[in-house]
Structure formats: structure tokens, C-alpha cells
Amino acid sequence: MVIFGLLRIRKNVPVYFQQQKYQSDEPWIDESWAIPSNIVAPEIVFLKHSxxxxxxxxxxxxxxxxxxLYAALKHLSPAEASNERLWSYLTHSTFWKYMHSRWPIEATDEEELPDGEETKKKNPLNRVETRYFLSGQKAPVRNGLARLWWFGYTTYDEALDNPWELTENLLHNSDLTLNLVERNFSRNLEFTKAILSTLADIKKNSPDFYNRDRFRELMKYFNFAGGMSLVDLINLSDVRDTVRKKLTS
Structure with a gap:
């Protein structure tokens, strides 16, 4: 999707919405909006039906x-995986049917949203902007496809017996996922992995450990701590101890 094509779609979303294009079962953008072939690798074709x-x-x-998705596209760099043209093109073309299934234009009560954003369910145009494009600071983890890559990038760890262990803990439930990855500190991979590995340890001894209110307060605490000091300088042992203390005591 060339820049002109991307801007054209963004500008005309309300028009396309009125024309029922976003409600269509089939993709509707034309090939002239294709993004450079060096960004869309052959793996994308395979993923279409995977x-x-x-x-x-x-x-x-x-x-x-x-x-x-992440296993097929691990070769992407974070910069490439932040390319708005890549994900906006794929959500509107190759993975249109996936998007309609996972992120239908009309949101349902089944979807979780972070604190204070529940009203966004009522705005389908906002949903298009958030899930079908990359919009705002948290765009990579909100776009319907980019989020899959970034969840994998944040958690995949070949040093573990099960490289997907942290991924499985991140996706333990949607509330945990949202309240971890949408915090500013989640950009620090080691910090985030320290939280997830501690959650994994707690879960082994107490499978039903998760408490929504406690976890949200913990994430707010870390977000505040990260705002007061450099996250990179926070001792990871202290992070693990804090998680255990606030979730198990």
C-alpha cells in the first residue's frame, strides 16, 4: 500500500463505511495499493489460510x-513490524476474512478493553481506525494483525524448554494481556519477561491465582514506577519480588 493509497483509505473511511465496504465479506482495495514486495515476504501467502x-x-x-504468525515472520525487525503500510495493507487484503472474524466492525460484549475505553465499542469508525490501521502510541498492539507479531516478539524465548511458555502466560486471559502489553514499560522486553516468568511460577502452584483487580493495580504500580525512573535501571529481582508480594499476599 503506497503512502498515497494509505492516506486515501484513511481519509475516506467514513465514505467507505457508508458504502458498506467495511461490512463486505470480501476485500475491496485494488492492487495499485500494494506495498513493496520486499516487505511482504512469500510467507504471507502461506499464512493467508493458516x-x-x-x-x-x-x-x-x-x-x-x-x-x-510470529513463527513465520520472525525475520521481521521491530522497525519493519512497525510499518503501517504493511499491517494496514494486510488487514484490508490478505487477512480480510480473519479480521472480520476476529475484529468485526460491530464490537461485541465478548471483547475486553482497557480501563476507561469501554465506550469505544460503540464507535465502529474508531474500531476501524484502531484495528485495521496503526493509530496512536499503542498501535502495534492494537492493530488486529500487528498485535499477533508483537505478542510473539515480546514473549518468545528460545532459551526456555518451551519457547512459547511466556506467550502462553501472556494470553492466559484477555484482561491480563491488555493490562500488560498496553503499559509503557512493556517495551522493555526483559522487564516484561520478568513479570511473565513470575506469573508462570505462581500459576504452577496456584492455577487460579489471577485476580483482575489486583493485577490491574500491579500494572498501574509498575507503570508509575517506570514513569518515575528508567525502567532499564530497575532491578529485575525486585520486579519478581513485587509481583509475588502483590499477587499472593
């Missing part, structure tokens, strides 16, 4: 789809 979609929603297959 992301799991069953029934009306694909919400329950996020973990499986993270593994599928």
Missing part, C-alpha cells in the same frame, strides 16, 4: 495464531 478462524469469532485462537 490463521485459525472457526465459527463467527476467532477470539479464542489468539495463542495459536500468535504462534503461527
Amino acid at each position: 490463521l485459525r478462524v472457526e465459527g463467527k469469532r476467532a477470539i479464542h485462537f489468539d495463542l495459536e495464531n500468535v504462534k503461527t
Whole structure:
């Protein structure tokens, strides 16, 4: 999707919406909006039919789809994976049917949103901007496809017996996912992995450990701490101790 094509779509989203294009079962952008071939690798063609979609929603297959997409596109650099043209093109073309299943234009009560954003469910145009494009500081983890790559990038660890262990803990439930990856400190991979590995340890001894209110308070605490000091300088042992203390005491 060349820049002109991207801007054209963005500018005319309300028009396309009125024309029922975003409600269409089939993609509708033309080939002149294609992005450079050196960004869209051959793996994309394979992935078109590999992301799991069953029934009306694909919400329950996020973990499986993270593994599928990230495993195929691990070669992307963070800079390439932040390319708005890449994900905006793919959401509007190759993965249109996946997007309609996982992120239908009309949101349902099944979708979780961070604190204070529940009203956004009522605005389908905002949903298009958030899920079908890359918009705002948290865009990579909100775009319907980019989020799958970034979840994998943040958590995949070949040093573990199960490289996907932290991924599985991140996607333990949607509330945990949102309240971890949408915090500013989540950009620090080691900091985030320290939290997730501690959650994994707690979960082994107490499978039902998760408490929504406690976890949200913990994430707010870390976000505040990260704002007061450089996250890179925070001792990871202290991070693990804080997680255990606030979630198990």
C-alpha cells in the first residue's frame, strides 16, 4: 500500500463505511495499493489460510495464531513490524476474512478493553481506525494483525524448554494481556519477561491465582514506577519480588 493509497483509505473511511465496504465479506482495495514486495515476504501467502478462524469469532485462537504468525515472520525487525503500510495493507487484503472474524466492525460484549475505553465499542469508525490501521502510541498492539507479531516478539524465548511458555502466560486471559502489553514499560522486553516468568511460577502452584483487580493495580504500580525512573535501571529481582508480594499476599 503506497503512502498515497494509505492516506486515501484513511481519509475516506467514513465514505467507505457508508458504502458498506467495511461490512463486505470480501476485500475491496485494488492492487495499485500494494506495498513493496520486499516487505511482504512469500510467507504471507502461506499464512493467508493458516490463521485459525472457526465459527463467527476467532477470539479464542489468539495463542495459536500468535504462534503461527510470529513463527513465520520472525525475520521481521521491530522497525519493519512497525510499518503501517504493511499491517494496514494486510488487514484490508490478505487477512480480510480473519479480521472480520476476529475484529468485526460491530464490537461485541465478548471483547475486553482497557480501563476507561469501554465506550469505544460503540464507535465502529474508531474500531476501524484502531484495528485495521496503526493509530496512536499503542498501535502495534492494537492493530488486529500487528498485535499477533508483537505478542510473539515480546514473549518468545528460545532459551526456555518451551519457547512459547511466556506467550502462553501472556494470553492466559484477555484482561491480563491488555493490562500488560498496553503499559509503557512493556517495551522493555526483559522487564516484561520478568513479570511473565513470575506469573508462570505462581500459576504452577496456584492455577487460579489471577485476580483482575489486583493485577490491574500491579500494572498501574509498575507503570508509575517506570514513569518515575528508567525502567532499564530497575532491578529485575525486585520486579519478581513485587509481583509475588502483590499477587499472593
